Amino acid sequence: METKRRIAVSKLSKTFQQGRIAAVQEVSFEVYDREFVALIGPSGCGKSTVLNMIAGLIPPSGGEILINDRPAQGISPEVGYVFQKDTVFPWRTVAENIALGLEYKRLPRAVRQQKVAEMIRLAELEGFEHAFPATLSGGMRQRVALMRTLIMEPEILLMDEPFGALDTHTKLRLHQALLKLWSLHQQTVLFVTHDLNEAISLSDRVIVMTSRPGRIKTIHTISLPRPRDVIAIRETAEYAELYREIWHSLGEEFAKNGV
Ligand SMILES: Nc1ncnc2c1ncn2[C@@H]1O[C@H](COP(=O)(O)OP(=O)(O)OP(=O)(O)O)[C@@H](O)[C@H]1O
Numbered sequence: 001m002e003t004k005r006r007i008a009v010s011k012l013s014k015t016f017q018q019g020r021i022a023a024v025q026e027v028s029f030e031v032y033d034r035e036f037v038a039l040i041g042p043s044g045c046g047k048s049t050v051l052n053m054i055a056g057l058i059p060p061s062g063g064e065i066l067i068n069d070r071p072a073q074g075i076s077p078e079v080g081y082v083f084q085k086d087t088v089f090p091w092r093t094v095a096e097n098i099a100l101g102l103e104y105k106r107l108p109r110a111v112r113q114q115k116v117a118e119m120i121r122l123a124e125l126e127g128f129e130h131a132f133p134a135t136l137s138g139g140m141r142q143r144v145a146l147m148r149t150l151i152m153e154p155e156i157l158l159m160d161e162p163f164g165a166l167d168t169h170t171k172l173r174l175h176q177a178l179l180k181l182w183s184l185h186q187q188t189v190l191f192v193t194h195d196l197n198e199a200i201s202l203s204d205r206v207i208v209m210t211s212r213p214g215r216i217k218t219i220h221t222i223s224l225p226r227p228r229d230v231i232a233i234r235e236t237a238e239y240a241e242l243y244r245e246i247w248h249s250l251g252e253e254f255a256k257n258g259v
């Protein structure tokens with residue numbers, strides 16, 4: 001049986017300012033059902049722009065986007081998006097922020113509360129349920145924003161550097177939690193990062209973009225066995241080999257920008 005295509009972008013391009021800035025140029029790739037794909041590339045290469053187009057937030061200048069093999073038209077209910085900037089509501093507590101989307105689903109109150117409690121536990125935010133965002137650290141706010149999307153269990157999950165502002169230890173724990181949720185809910189994930197360790201330890205495939213205008217440079221299959229232990233995996237020879245291979249591709253792009 002053929003695996004279903006969830007996201008298909010073909011010759012996707014985006015220019016800004018009446019064509020003066022070419023952000024993304026003829027990007028084509030596919031993400032299959034239950035696949036975890038990372039998109040990596042230098043800052044400013046167009047990663048967020050690609051995600052924004054797939055999410056239906058900005059129109060492409062050229063090319064095509066299919067979601068579940070249908071042309072994407074604006075914002076699709078099956079797509080969840082974790083933004084690069086944490087976007088929690090300051091007037092809502094941690095628990096109220098996480099519960100936001102559930103309020104529109106007709107779920108019994110007890111079920112909602114139980115789901116929220118589970119997300120708070122996974123995000124290690126216990127004890128902060130009733131805290132307001134202004135009293136949290138940046139990393140904590142980012143975790144609230146992440147859980148607010150994960151709780152909706154979207155079929156397709158777009159994430160833009162959701163762990164960007166976190167320290168290594170917290171990052172690793174959240175990687176483990178994310179992989180657990182992903183395996184439970186069998187979601188399709190497109191994950192933007194500029195952390196190669198993160199890309200390898202989470203993904204089935206890593207897509208490397210060139211520096212701006214962003215094009216696809218190389219695509220790498222990560223056949224490390226699952227379930228993965230995100231700490232132990234880094235000590236394996238296979239991991240080191242993948243890191244070397246992808247770093248070479250990525251490093252050429254960094255060098256272009258005069259590292
Ligand atoms: N609304 C806009 N108007 C003009 N230029 C834009 C706009 N949005 C993005 N750009 C430009 O497009 C390019 C790609 O931006 P984008 O935010 O997609 O990069 P990125 O790969 O996500 O970078 P980072 O890793 O720093 O988040 C950049 O040069 C940026 O300045």
Ligand SMILES: [Mg+2]
Nearest residue numbers: 047048084160
């Ligand atoms: Mg970005």
